Amino acid sequence: MKRQRERICGLYGITDGRLQGEALLETTEIALRAGLRLLQYRDKTQEDGRRVQEAAALLALCRSYDALLVINDDPELTRKIGASAIHVGEEDPGINDLRTLLGPEVLIGVSCYNDLERARRLVAAGADYLAFGSVYPSPTKPKARRADLSLFRAARPLGLPLVAIGGITQDTMAEVAAAGADAAAxxxxxxxxxxxxxxxxxxxxxxxxxxxxxxDQ
Structure with a gap:
């Protein structure tokens, strides 16, 4: 599990829901070929058949590039395709329920929004990494709670990889890294x-x- 946690670092790509089917796979492979090693499959539609096919194809593609695929908000899809990581929010099943369904080896990432106390509770419950955001205004979630970059230094003693998410661009990437995040989504x-x-x-x-x-400082 420690080795899996260490994979939560650097650029953390999240799929764009507007890309589907072959376009999604082709674009993802371009990113993987260019060095992406951490990818989350995020698709909020109810098109279960297509989502299973895409997730399974992405899992195979990620494995061929030694990249980690994380499934967003869908324990059953994670179980069905045999993915080794899932990311959940506050409205999803708790960590104990996820462990019962998915087993002890699946990596569980959790959204902590701007809430350090929530992060502490989830660490105690057995989370594997913590995400804070939105660190900047996000076009994907314009009404998302804002999380100050100071949270990353405050959360460092919790001992888990820390992910920044929300509105991150080339102009802000270095700032996020300097704030102490291990990965930027x-x-x-x-x-x-x-x-x-x-x-x-x-x-x-x-x-x-x-x-x-x-x-190094």
Whole structure:
């Protein structure tokens, strides 16, 4: 499990729900080929058949590039395709229920929004990584609660990987890394870019360079 947790680092791509089918797979492979190693499949539709097919295809694709696929908000889909990671929010099943369904080895990431106390409770319950956001105004969730970057330093003693999410772009990537996040979740700035390969490399480089300088200080 420790090795799995260590994979929560750097650029954390989240799929754009407007991309489906072959377009989704082709665009994702471009990002993986360019160096993306952490991907979340996020699709809020009720088209279960298509979602199962896409998630299974993405899982195979990620495994071929030694990347980790995280399923968003869907324990049954995670179980059905045999994914090794899931991300859940406050309205999803609790960690104990997820462990019962998915087993002890599945990585469980949790949204903590702007709530450090929630993060502490979830660490005690057995979470594997913590996400805070929205750290900037988000086009995906314009009404999302805002989370100050100071939360990452405050949450560091909790001992789990920390993910920043919400409105992160090339202009803010380095700031997020310097604040102490282990990973930065990106949707639009990655999958909405005209050149996905270049965006992958640029975002990863911005994050990794700043994070290295931060941790070396």
């Amino acid at each position: 990106v949707i639009s700035a990655l999958f909405g870019a005209g050149d996905v390969a270049a965006a992958t490399q640029r975002l990863q480089g911005l994050f990794s360079g700043k994070a290295r300088r931060h941790h």
